[in-house]
Amino acid sequence: MTGVAIVGASGYASRELIRILLNHPGAEIRVATSRQDDSPRVDALHPSLAGRIDLACEPFDADRLAERARVAFLALPHTASMAVVASLRERNVRVIDLSADYRLTDAQIYADWYGHTHTDAVGLKEAVYGLPELYRESIPPAGLIANPGCYTSTSILALAPLIRENLVERTGIVIDAKSGVSGAGRSPKLSTHFPECNESFSAYNVGKHRHTPEIDQVLTDVGCAQGDPVEVIFTPHLVPMDRGIFATIYATPRGPVVEHDLLDLYRSFYKQSPFVRVVSHLPATKESAFTNYCDITVRVVRGKVVVLACLDNLIKGASGVAVQNFNLMFGHPETTGLAL
Ligand SMILES: NC(=O)C1=CN([C@@H]2O[C@H](COP(=O)(O)OP(=O)(O)OC[C@H]3O[C@@H](n4cnc5c(N)ncnc54)[C@H](OP(=O)(O)O)[C@@H]3O)[C@@H](O)[C@H]2O)C=CC1
Ligand SMILES: CC(=O)N[C@@H](CCC(=O)OP(=O)(O)O)C(=O)O
The missing domain is CATH 3.30.360.10 (Dihydrodipicolinate Reductase; domain 2)
Known part of the structure; x- marks a missing residue:
């Protein structure tokens, strides 16, 4: 069983991701993060998950996350992802980033289209574009997946x-x-x-x-x-x-x-x-x-x-393809958990 963290657990992509992972035989959601002060329960943020998950959100802390999870799904807006990826990779946590931060290989093109300077050149080099239909061979050993856009x-x-x-x-x-x-x-x-x-x-x-x-x-x-x-x-x-x-x-x-x-x-x-x-x-x-x-x-x-x-x-365009990538990275058949 692989310990999983959901970073940015209160959003729509996370809701779908959690719903899929709760039925995945090889994944256990051990960490969910949110910036909200009162440590909301995941099922309070997403009432459709009531009765299915007993976990409260916590603020993002790379050390505490790495103690419990081998992989982090980042469901944060772009620029917020690149602020945390290096801290996770340094702790050997594999990352599947749903944002756009690692999809463009050229930092200048990122700056031109997103209007922000890219601050993680190391991550940009490491990232593998996570569209399994085209890059299936490159995904299994990847430490950082740039999950594609919808x-x-x-x-x-x-x-x-x-x-x-x-x-x-x-x-x-x-x-x-x-x-x-x-x-x-x-x-x-x-x-x-x-x-x-x-x-x-x-x-x-x-x-x-x-x-x-x-x-x-x-x-x-x-x-x-x-x-x-x-x-x-x-x-x-x-x-x-x-x-x-x-x-x-x-x-x-x-x-x-x-x-x-x-x-x-x-x-x-x-x-x-x-x-x-x-x-x-x-x-x-x-x-x-x-x-x-x-x-x-x-x-x-x-x-x-x-x-x-x-x-x-929200699924093939975000959370579902993220789980396809998780499956390839952790040795499961590509379809595991995805017979929705
Ligand atoms: N929606 C879609 O169809 C798709 C989305 N994506 C990408 O997936 C990512 C998540 O999308 P989605 O779920 O729709 O977004 P949401 O806006 O629904 O959720 C994003 C979550 O990130 C947290 N967050 C927001 N700003 C910050 C910040 N500055 N620092 C840390 N955390 C922050 C918030 O949680 P809190 O306030 O609780 O901390 C929020 O709930 C985005 O990068 C998006 O581009 C990709 C493909 C499709
Ligand atoms: C309707 C709508 O606003 N859609 C978003 C794109 C969806 C998304 O979040 O995808 P990425 O992660 O690839 O940016 C937009 O046009 O910016």
């Missing part, structure tokens, strides 16, 4: 087969993505206040969303045999639903393409990946909600390739 997982999984096989142009790929409101986290903000977002559908951060360089970086790596960098046009939207990401992606083929051949390519590309379902119908967020699946299909429309993909932002 929009990014959807977009990267949707495009990886086309990029790896060099079937589409690498610039001018349009990713039109929509997210449910839980994607913005639990802390209240004006844009996610009920009267602002209910019955409303809006785009945001057009041309400057911080997931753009993450998608570019990973897809460029996926297609590195062919050299040219990938540059996507990524437009996120907020939709008035609780959870789910849906991406409609348009790419220009480099030569003639046939829809059923593309579907075969996707099936073959993901045949070892239990959480990617290549479907022939048009997927919907309801079909992947509360699961660790990413559902993908592909169409050819008037000479363009159109890929449609969706997943649950």
Whole structure:
């Protein structure tokens, strides 16, 4: 049994993570942290967990955490993660970071898109990008996992087969993505206040969303045999639903393409990946909600390739993939605990 710590236990991603780990035969949650003064019980923070966990939150303390846990899941906002990772790695605690702090390999690109200087160069070097479908071999020995973002997982999984096989142009790929409101986290903000977002559908951060360089970086790596960098046009939207990401992606083929051949390519590309379902119908967020699946299909429309993909932002986009990474790091079958 592996002792686990949940750092930032009061948030939405943590709630899902705790729910999954409570059913995991190889994990025991021994530490939960929060900055709240009164040491709240986890089930007081998340009433849906009532009767399932008997643990109170405590302030973050690396020494006390390392006495009880071999791995820490960090569900903190970006910049808060990089402030604690070194203290955990020095104590030999393995880290799965759900924030964006270790996903971009270049500190300057991080500063350009996040508006903060990166303060942990050692961690940036050590981090492994935790998208098992693409980096399964690198994850088992990793000390620090950069868990991918929710929009990014959807977009990267949707495009990886086309990029790896060099079937589409690498610039001018349009990713039109929509997210449910839980994607913005639990802390209240004006844009996610009920009267602002209910019955409303809006785009945001057009041309400057911080997931753009993450998608570019990973897809460029996926297609590195062919050299040219990938540059996507990524437009996120907020939709008035609780959870789910849906991406409609348009790419220009480099030569003639046939829809059923593309579907075969996707099936073959993901045949070892239990959480990617290549479907022939048009997927919907309801079909992947509360699961660790990413559902993908592909169409050819008037000479363009159109890929449609969706997943649950809190599970396959955050906590579920974090548990996939935990499984690979600690020698469990990748699907353990994830038959949701
Ligand atoms: N929501 C989603 O769909 C996804 C989220 N992520 C990432 O996962 C991480 C967690 O997201 P989510 O659960 O949605 O966020 P929430 O806002 O719901 O929770 C974050 C938690 O972190 C703690 N926290 C906030 N600020 C600080 C700080 N400065 N220092 C220490 N702790 C802090 C808070 O706990 P307290 O106040 O009790 O200390 C808070 O509950 C984020 O990095 C997010 O980008 C990734 C993919 C998808
Ligand atoms: C709806 C909404 O606001 N979504 C968040 C992204 C979700 C998330 O937190 O993902 P990362 O960890 O990858 O940043 C946003 O656009 O910033």
